[in-house]
Amino acid sequence: MAGKVQKKREDLRAKLIDLAEERIKVGGISAVRARDLAKEAGCAVGAIYNVFGDMNDLVMAVNARTFKRVGAQVSAAVAAEPPGHPVKTMIAMSHAYLHFARDNTPAWRTLFDLEVSTEESVPKWYLEELQKVFSLIADPLKRIFPDMSPEDVSLMTRGLFSSVHGIVLLGLEKRISGVPIDQLEHMITLVFSHLTSTPSEK
Amino acid sequence: MAGKVQKKREDLRAKLIDLAEERIKVGGISAVRARDLAKEAGCAVGAIYNVFGDMNDLVMAVNARTFKRVGAQVSAAVAAEPPGHPVKTMIAMSHAYLHFARDNTPAWRTLFDLEVSTEESVPKWYLEELQKVFSLIADPLKRIFPDMSPEDVSLMTRGLFSSVHGIVLLGLEKRISGVPIDQLEHMITLVFSHLTSTPSEK
DNA sequence: TGTACATCAGTGAACGCGCGTTCACTGATGTAC
């Protein structure tokens, strides 16, 4: 039947990802420990290595989920926004990102805790998901700056994403920004609302 | 004389900071190891704990230096810019920050690798130095937006700092931004020249 | 200047902790006939 073994294998895999996700949601990457996970999953430590090459692979699997959740939340924000106000749309997206990060801080941080070491091996799903987010940004951007060259749109897309990321990142660490979290929304709005206006416009 | 002991103590302290700085410049925080450092300084591991409470204190001492270096480089960029073009000044500052991060990546990263755990105990020098950077930004900002309320200037100052930080941070990780480092300058220029233009200006 | 004593920096082996990963072994599942 070639099924029972494979089934169990897949079950274990799914269970491990679930448990790891739960742990990451609460305590971030450092809360994922082979021994604890095995105990919780009711298997031996070694079994993990039958299903994942590496603890890192497991974390990556959770990150894939987290990444999709961010994307979904930001997409939803875009969908909820009436079209025709691209600046408002971008602000709404940024707020959605902020809210996700605020509500899922450890999981969100884990997204960026990955091995930077291995220069290669950026997984396919990662690039795809990132591309989705980028096109979500590029879309309203093109409407705001219809005459901008595609190269500049691409650069600015990434630049704006990074900007929002930076605001959220430092904003969530009191140590640095010193800004109460409820003012971060306003901060983003403030920074972005000046985007509307280009010297050539109006 | 009360001097020989104290002198040695200060010498050791200075030597340890120098050595740790050298290591951090090359390999970041993980390159600072008590044993290695002691060996290099020609003292015992325990001696480090006579001078610093903690390895963390030592890293903080290095960070104080790094922080001052960033501040100096950004200040220099401001000084080199002719007055009267506040947007250009801000772009120049951002570029200076980018260059510092690019040329001092491990040391710059270490600045943000600190214990976030201890909610308190943000050292005085840290806040002071950060304040300097902020006022460096707020200054041209006020000239661009003369009618902005002080609260909003303060928020936007921090927001813009965070934005630049985000662009630099993600920009230096190929994995995420996918932007060649030589285009980062242009990216910053692009983002800033639009973020800071207002309808009232020309 | 000299002697006795006190202090405290300096020493480094040892402690303690946390953890990922391996590997020789076992036992359940699948396959061949």
Add this chain to the structure above:
DNA sequence: TGTACATCAGTGAACGCGCGTTCACTGATGTAC
């Protein structure tokens, strides 16, 4: 259906590594008289 054998998931004690921190001890420096 039954038996013999093969495969490979599952096991978990043990390995290995890295490291910060401690602590009983020593010896140089400082102080008191």
